[in-house]
Amino acid sequence: MRWKNLMEQTVYENRWFRVNLADVELPDGRHLDHYLIRMRAVAVATVVNEANEVLLLWRHRFITDTWGWELAAGVVEDGEDVAVAAAREMEEETGWRPGPLTHLLSVEPSNGLTDAVHHIYWSDRAEYVGDPEDDFESDRREWVPLKLVPDMVARGEVPAANMAAALLMLHHLRLG
Numbered sequence: 616m617r618w619k620n621l622m623e624q625t626v627y628e629n630r631w632f633r634v635n636l637a638d639v640e641l642p643d644g645r646h647l648d649h650y651l652i653r654m655r656a657v658a659v660a661t662v663v664n665e666a667n668e669v670l671l672l673w674r675h676r677f678i679t680d681t682w683g684w685e686l687a688a689g690v691v692e693d694g695e696d697v698a699v700a701a702a703r704e705m706e707e708e709t710g711w712r713p714g715p716l717t718h719l720l721s722v723e724p725s726n727g728l729t730d731a732v733h734h735i736y737w738s739d740r741a742e743y744v745g746d747p748e749d750d751f752e753s754d755r756r757e758w759v760p761l762k763l764v765p766d767m768v769a770r771g772e773v774p775a776a777n778m779a780a781a782l783l784m785l786h787h788l789r790l791g
Contacts, residue, residue: 616642623651631655631690632729652729658700659688659733659781662713662741667761667789669782670709670741672753676774683774684759684767686781688733701736709756710747714740719784724777735781761786 619640627634633653640646662670671684687708691700698716706712716736723732747756764773764786773779 618642621646626650650728652731654690654729654731656691656697656700657688657731657733658691658697658704659686659735659777660701660705660713660716660737661686661781661785662705662711662738663761663785663789664740664758666758668758669761669764669785670705670711671757671759672708673755673757674753679774681774682754683778684772684782685753685775685778686735691734697734698736701734705741706744706747707749708747708752710743710745710750711741712744713738714742719781719788722777722780724775733777735777737781737785761789 621638621640623635623637625633625635631654635651635653637649637651638646639649664670670686672687673682674685675682687705689700689704689707691697698718701716702713713736716738719735719737721732721734723730725731759767761782764782767773768779768783773782
């Protein structure tokens with residue numbers, strides 16, 4: 616069954632997202648008002664070193680009042696290449712400049728409410744360039760053994776679905 620978006624109007628907008636109200640026609644002909652959030656693409660990056668350790672950030676999310684492990688991430692600026700944005704975010708948030716990035720996966724974390732797409736990249740090497748510019752975004756940055764990832768996800772220590780998917784995929788690729 617396909618729902619049809621007949622029309623949208625913006626009810627709120629800022630530089631990161633727009634909240635729109637859509638007139639949606641259901642397959643049986645009924646209509647409903649549906650709010651949706653239109654967002655910029657998000658670029659995510661990490662590195663897995665020779666010891667199969669992944670670079671993670673331990674951070675608090677005030678919206679859910681939870682702590683968890685995450686990868687460096689941020690919005691892609693207008694005209695910016697997604698991989699370039701991922702590298703920029705990783706350096707700003709961790710102080711590590713990644714080597715050549717490889718696309719790992721793209722996910723839609725909440726496609727019933729938003730059109731956000733998170734593009735996740737990784738590298739097998741990085742260079743430490745100094746303290747992170749955006750050190751306020753995380754409590755600490757650590758190299759965590761990739762072999763611990765499945766148990767960390769199972770314990771809820773990686774609460775963001777996009778981060779859990781990326782880390783489990785890296786675990787699969789590197790450790791089988």
